Amino acid sequence: MDSFLLGLIAGSFVSIGAYSVLIGDNPLSKFTENLYMGILGGFIFATNWNYVRTSAINPVLQGNYIFVVAVILCVMLFSRLKIEWLWLSRYPVAVTVGAGLGLAIRTSVMADFLGQINATVLPLNNINNLVMIVGTVTAAAYFIFTAQMEGPYKYVNQTGRIFLLAAFGVTYGQTVSFRFELVIGRLVDMLRPEVALYTYAMLLLVALGLGYGYYTKKIKWYSGR
Amino acid sequence: MSLMDKMLALDQRIIFALMFIALAFPILSPVILPMNIQQYSRDSFEFADSIPSGSVVLIEGGLGAATYPQGGPGLEVQIVHLLSKDIKLVFFSIGTETAAWTVTAIDNALAKLPSGVAAENGVNWVHMGYVPGGESGVAAFANDIRSVKTEDHFGTPIGQIPLMSDINKASDFAALFWWGGSEGSIPFGIRQIVTPFGVPMTGMCTTNEVPNYTPYINSGQMIGIIGGVRGSAEYEYLMGMPGLALGQAMATNFGGLLWALLVVLGNVLYFVARREGGAK
Numbered sequence: 001m002d003s004f005l006l007g008l009i010a011g012s013f014v015s016i017g018a019y020s021v022l023i024g025d026n027p028l029s030k031f032t033e034n035l036y037m038g039i040l041g042g043f044i045f046a047t048n049w050n051y052v053r054t055s056a057i058n059p060v061l062q063g064n065y066i067f068v069v070a071v072i073l074c075v076m077l078f079s080r081l082k083i084e085w086l087w088l089s090r091y092p093v094a095v096t097v098g099a100g101l102g103l104a105i106r107t108s109v110m111a112d113f114l115g116q117i118n119a120t121v122l123p124l125n126n127i128n129n130l131v132m133i134v135g136t137v138t139a140a141a142y143f144i145f146t147a148q149m150e151g152p153y154k155y156v157n158q159t160g161r162i163f164l165l166a167a168f169g170v171t172y173g174q175t176v177s178f179r180f181e182l183v184i185g186r187l188v189d190m191l192r193p194e195v196a197l198y199t200y201a202m203l204l205l206v207a208l209g210l211g212y213g214y215y216t217k218k219i220k221w222y223s224g225r
Numbered sequence: 226m227s228l229m230d231k232m233l234a235l236d237q238r239i240i241f242a243l244m245f246i247a248l249a250f251p252i253l254s255p256v257i258l259p260m261n262i263q264q265y266s267r268d269s270f271e272f273a274d275s276i277p278s279g280s281v282v283l284i285e286g287g288l289g290a291a292t293y294p295q296g297g298p299g300l301e302v303q304i305v306h307l308l309s310k311d312i313k314l315v316f317f318s319i320g321t322e323t324a325a326w327t328v329t330a331i332d333n334a335l336a337k338l339p340s341g342v343a344a345e346n347g348v349n350w351v352h353m354g355y356v357p358g359g360e361s362g363v364a365a366f367a368n369d370i371r372s373v374k375t376e377d378h379f380g381t382p383i384g385q386i387p388l389m390s391d392i393n394k395a396s397d398f399a400a401l402f403w404w405g406g407s408e409g410s411i412p413f414g415i416r417q418i419v420t421p422f423g424v425p426m427t428g429m430c431t432t433n434e435v436p437n438y439t440p441y442i443n444s445g446q447m448i449g450i451i452g453g454v455r456g457s458a459e460y461e462y463l464m465g466m467p468g469l470a471l472g473q474a475m476a477t478n479f480g481g482l483l484w485a486l487l488v489v490l491g492n493v494l495y496f497v498a499r500r501e502g503g504a505k
Contacts, residue, residue, distance in 0.1 A: 103361050170436050177432045
């Protein structure tokens with residue numbers, strides 16, 4: 001059996017374990033969750049350590065001493081593992097947050113404010129532009145909480161609410177579709193002809209195991225609807 | 226208890242089982258329903274198609290284990306598309322896991338390439354690998370690649386990569402393709418590469434994030450977007466390379482139909498029950 005097929009079978013097994021949470025919290029779903037967290041934690045640590053080694057430690061060893069600052073900041077992050085030294089880890093976090101914030105704000109005005117405002121300055125020559133302008137203005141006006149709900153503003157507020165509800169509906173529909181796609185992505189691999197038999201066998205085993213657990217009350221039955 | 230009360234109190238596990246059948250059935254017995262190409266996907270395809278041969282483009286590979294089935298087929302086809310036009314590709318990823326999945330996309334795309342298309346690592350494409358630091362990392366990478374990366378994903382020193390000899394900042398690229406998956410990172414590209422360097426960009430995100438990023442298309446900051454599995458399927462269709470995404474898009478249709486039916490049924494039953502004084 002080659003490693004690719006073995007990976008598909010293992011993937012199928014842990015997917016069934018993860019999805020078994022849908023019929024109630026159980027040892028198998030917990031096992032797969034913890035397995036995933038453990039593997040991902042280890043992988044992230046190893047990848048980041050490799051990056052620190054190649055991008056900071058190696059340059060220092062080659063005489064580029066400016067990277068000593070980066071290495072020290074990196075080591076300081078680990079001080080949070082000991083409560084007495086926790087305060088030390090706040091400095092690299094502050095540097096990271098400060099640099100990130102500064103870099104983001106630098107172009108946010110253009111990218112997220114002026115660009116978006118420009119996009120709503122449209123000629124009123126078609127229905128799409130009209131909807132865009134009315135939707136933007138009324139939805140923004142909906143969040144004026146200091147105005148009284150009377151006179152023309154009442155209608156502006158109600159129109160804004162309709163646009164917001166429509167936007168929420170679109171987002172909800174897209175989110176549901178995304179969840180389908182996640183399941184389908186797994187099913188495509190789990191139902192491959194060379195893996196399907198293993199998947200069905202595992203489904204049966206899991207169903208029997210969980211059924212036995214629930215019947216003997218060794219696993220608490222899910223009480224939700 | 227009447228049938229209507231039973232329906233309103235339906236155990237959600239029955240709905241899960243019905244949904245499982247609706248999603249699995251089209252995978253086991255493929256059915257192709259008619260599909261229109263969305264303008265955003267067409268714009269993305271046409272933009273990629275308009276890039277002149279010999280250009281160098283930047284690709285952020287942000288697809289992970291969960292999102293690869295949705296965006297992966299589209300990314301693979303886009304790699305085939307660009308390499309077939311003799312466009313040089315520089316990949317990078319802002320996630321650890323996604324850097325590894327980008328290698329999968331490259332490998333799968335190379336396997337699909339028509340014979341005679343040049344696709345040598347380091348010459349026609351290079352994967353610079355994981356760039357940490359989120360948006361700060363993207364900003365540093367865009368300003369000076371060598372300050373962030375000393376070697377590519379496979380450990381080759383950057384000085385030994387022919388493709389990188391004249392490349393060191395975002396303005397050296399003709400275009401940016403941001404395959405963000407569900408990273409929520411498309412604004413990083415817009416804020417750190419499109420706005421300061423004027424590099425044109427298209428994006429890819431999961432279906433649920435499409436409404437978040439369409440304002441960037443309306444404002445002209447992004448040219449098009451490939452949304453989820455449907456976007457990938459449309460790219461496959463436009464390239465004339467139907468593959469995994471097209472089959473998955475059909476399964477999404479079946480799930481969507483069942484979901485819409487359940488929403489309508491639930492609302493009708495609710496209003497009928499309320500009229501009869503049952504539901505609150």
